[in-house]
Amino acid sequence: MFDRYRRGKTSYGIVGLGRFGSALANELAAMDADMLILDKNEEKVREVREFTENALVIKNLDKPSLLETGIQNCDVAIVCIGEQMDSSILTTLNLVSMGVPKVIARATSSEHGEILEKLGAQIVYPEHDMAARLANRLESANLPNFAQLSDRVSISKLNISYEMEEETVADVDLKGRFGVNVIAIESDGVVYPEVDPQYEFKEGDIIFVIGDKDNIKELTEWIEDD
Numbered sequence: 461m462f463d464r465y466r467r468g469k470t471s472y473g474i475v476g477l478g479r480f481g482s483a484l485a486n487e488l489a490a491m492d493a494d495m496l497i498l499d500k501n502e503e504k505v506r507e508v509r510e511f512t513e514n515a516l517v518i519k520n521l522d523k524p525s526l527l528e529t530g531i532q533n534c535d536v537a538i539v540c541i542g543e544q545m546d547s548s549i550l551t552t553l554n555l556v557s558m559g560v561p562k563v564i565a566r567a568t569s570s571e572h573g574e575i576l577e578k579l580g581a582q583i584v585y586p587e588h589d590m591a592a593r594l595a596n597r598l599e600s601a602n603l604p605n606f607a608q609l610s611d612r613v614s615i616s617k618l619n620i621s622y623e624m625e626e627e628t629v630a631d632v633d634l635k636g637r638f639g640v641n642v643i644a645i646e647s648d649g650v651v652y653p654e655v656d657p658q659y660e661f662k663e664g665d666i667i668f669v670i671g672d673k674d675n676i677k678e679l680t681e682w683i684e685d686d
Contacts, residue, residue: 469493469494470493470494470535470536471493471494471495471496471533471534471535471536472488472493472494472495472496472534472535472536472537472538473495473496473497473498473531473534473536473537473538473555473560474488474495474496474497474498474537474538474540475498475499475521475531475537475538475539475540475541475551475555476498476499476539476540476541476542476566477497477499477501477504477505477508477540478540478541478542478543480540480542480566481497481499481538481540482504482507482508484538484540485497485508485511485512486511489508489511489512491674495512495514496512496514496515496516496529496530496531496534497512497514497515497516498515498516498518498521498526498529498531499515499517499518500517500518500519501517502517505517516529521547521550521551521554522550522554523554523557523558526551526554526555526558527558531555531558531560532555532558532559532560534560535560535561535562536560536561536562536563536564537555537560537562537563537564538563538564538565538566539551539552539555539563539564539565539566539576539581540566541566542566542567542568543568545568545572548565548566548567548572548576549572549575549576549579552565552576552579552581553579555581556579556580556581562582563580563581563582564581564582564583564584565581565582565583565584566583566584566585567583567584567585568585573585612672612673613670613671613672613673614670614671614672614673614676615643615668615669615670616668616669616676616680617646617666617667617668618666618667618668618669618679618680618683619664619665619666619683620661620665620666620667620683621682621683624661624665625661625662625663625665626660626661626662627660627661628657628658628659628660628661629642629645629655629656629657629658629659629661630657630658632661634667634669634679638671638675638676638678638679638682639671639672639675640669640670640671640672640675640676640679641669641670641671642655642667642668642669643655643668643669643670644667644668645659645661645665645666645667645668646665646666646667646668647662647664647665647666648664651668
């Protein structure tokens, strides 16, 4: 059974490997996201096993079958079924009733979307390229005080790690270690936009960094693991 606590990361359950589901799975895989993927088509499931071992063939999307897969342990479940409206609605209802914290469902019409929304799901009306935008939005939500300036460049506000305390900005060298630049420091409630390389971090300090979103994600994980 899939266990979201296995890696301590936000986990995603994808139901359906049509064009949208496959594109979304590929985008999340490129971000090294933790995924459980379900589809009735064995060939499609075999293809996505190239980038995740948690890809299962499921012939029935009723509640007992879904429970067996462990998808209820995912933090986010995305129902990518579109053409079969009855299956989409039933699967969404089951996932919401199983207590998945966030359920996102693909809708093919406004009427379809209204029904899914009343069941408690967030709705997307995807074109093919929307999978990339959704994947970015999901991953960006995991970064505290995050602002995306472009597809790659982002700003984030982060508490410093214990390891950074009593070290200078130059000694910590976040640019060299993670490829991000410190653009401001907040200390004792005051924000200093001019960053002195010899400034010595102290407990409770907050940094504002800018850089590639993947680099910021790596820095965030390092800070959280400290």
